[in-house]
Amino acid sequence: MSVKLFLVTFAVVLPLTGCANLGVEPWQRNVLAKPEMQLISDPISAGLDDHIYFSKEASSGGRGFAGGGCGCN
């Protein structure tokens, strides 16, 4: 449990403490604004993948809701 807790703290605190020098000015977003730089750049493929792995593996969720809506698992 302490290991899990540590993982949470590490992952969440790291970006927060780094905020002072992270980030860009509004006019520096030309790359990040591109559709292919969105975190989920292809929602359809992401949805199909989630469906495959939900029905073939015991884990689900992470980047989105874990729920399935499918009798496959």
Added chain:
Amino acid sequence: MNDRPVRLIAADSYWIGSFEAMASPCELFMEVDDEAQAKRLLNIAAHEAWRIESKFSRYLNDNPVHLINNSGGKPVEVDEEVAQLLDFARFCWQLSDGLFDITSGVLRRIWCFDGGNQLPSPQQVEQILPLVGWHKLTWARPCLTLPKGMEIDFGGIGKEYAVDRTLQLLQQQTDRALLINYGGDICTGGIRLTNQPWSVGIENPSHPDTPKGVLKISRGALATSGDTRRYLLHNGKRYGHLLNPKTGWPIDASLRSATVAAATCTEAGLLATLALLQGPEAEAFLQIQSVQYWLTP
């Protein structure tokens, strides 16, 4: 330069601020309650417009554009904002298959669109054409190397860019409804208290001083390309001021101006300019983009 007069007057339900920048009358409509805030917003807007003008005008001597245009073929390091605009200019050049080109300004040395009737000779065009073409310069962030004799000019983007930048600055200050009009390039922000759209007049090319039609705009931006006063008449043929950077000759224009509505003024302006650069295909081009547009034949 940056301390020209600003004027503020009260209208029915909003304040109207005005000043001069970029050789155009600039207006700011603000739906704010008190005069102090209106004054503050007006000052922010005017200083931003003047800042952009003094940084990007090719008629001034101590700005990045002047430095680049007088670099004598040596690399010039530019700041982030100039770099962004250069990236954008390159992108538009690619997008338009070379028709939108910020190096085409030198053509104006031989083309004089003052309503006169003098055409340059084909030899003159041949001589100047080697100085035109984005592909001839080297743009490797943050350094721009411009071959000797070539010039860049942000005139085709600058005013629209200033409108959008101003709106961004003002929106950091207020959520209230705003309309910015820099010489006919317009954008709006916020929602009006009455929920009514703003009314914007479109000028008539033959009688520039009488409004031709009124557009209702509740959000987004409008920009117009084409200049009704800048043309050249030769043997009865009218040559518009838009030049094809590939040939050095005016675009075969069937339209005098195009007004386009889009989310930002920069986008609207580019769409209008790119449309006119298509020559006879201008309307077909705008139809394909599925935007609202108004054309003046």
Added chain:
Amino acid sequence: MQLKKPKKIRHALTAATCGLLGVNCSDSLGEEGDWSFDSAVLYYSEVDRVTAVEPVISATRDFGEEKALNLKFVFDTLSGASANGATPSDQPQTFTRPSGKGVYTASAEETPLDDTFRDNRFALSSRWEQPINRDYKTAFGVNFSTEYDYSSLSANANLSRDFIKRNTTLNAGLSLAYDTVSPEGDIPIGLSSMVIDNGQADYRSEFNASRGDSEDNKDTLDLIFGLTQVIDRKTIMQVSYSFSDVSGYLTDPFKIVSVVGEDGRPLEYRYEQRPDARQKQSLYWQVKHQFETDILDLSYRYFWDDWGITSHTIDLRYRWMLDGRQYLEPHIRYYDQSEADFYRRFFIQDESLPDHVSADYRLGNMQALTIGMRYGVALRNEQELSLRLEYYLQSNDNTESVIPGILNDMELYPDVEALIVQLSYKF
């Protein structure tokens, strides 16, 4: 002079303008008042097992001011066989179909597969996005899906808040789902013995005695908390924690577990029985970075639940731009899971059965590898076509301490291999 036909450049120009002005236009790319479509067909085929064909169409309408409606329709047709959980044997085996009408068989040394699977699934989801003001955004969704023996209804809501010039975004989401399972032949009573029709007179009443209700439900509550951070001009990162509480009927009504003798031959088959609640949690981390033109997309997920399953998933994609229009995207995904506390490959005669048992290989110790390649090309008028080909391999490990008799010669943990082909078209 201009002989070329005009091109549609609007979206490219919008994106470039948003970049220049630094406004976030990921949400406002579509043109107002106009629908944009995204479609795909997925073909998924396992060697000797399940084949699925899944067309999807998604339509988005932009209402301006970052308000947008998305509707997605998925049709899924599934056929083929899947492992029922029983062990292979040196003799043919006979199993009762879930309906109780008729049997299916597995020949000697073959992994028993239930070939009754044939199902069509329709799923419809809708999502509405709307900002509250400059910093807060909301999204609401409703999903519905139905198949022959299963239906699901869910609703979700999401709230996000931007900080520090939109460089940091926090979001929180909630989803509630209500699922109903109503298998043909009713729900088998967990841990009861599978009744096989050997011509006995009272087969039907014996079979009925092994059945419970005709349908059961499952309730799901999902929560997700995420933080997205812009690192620099070319890097964006996300961290999220999700929690899922599922309760109700979580058992697979078609899965059984073999009870074998000292010689490893099957004596009987018991219907599996899983706990009626599960709490799943996961931590997800993703980073996306653009190099000169190529884009790296790396993610890691740590997942754990109260069934004793923990898993690690690493996913790496690299979009290699061939020119301005075409790209190749190699993809590799590695997945490793530990088994559920109640997972057993089989039971040996006289071993006492615990309250919860499953021999479903998907709950066992497993590793899976996906290797794939995607090719994409931008077409005229901002249409985009892409094709991906992937190979998926699952392998399970043995965790049984004693393997009796003939089972030592059987393939207890066969690999599952699948081919994934997907064609996508955006217009």
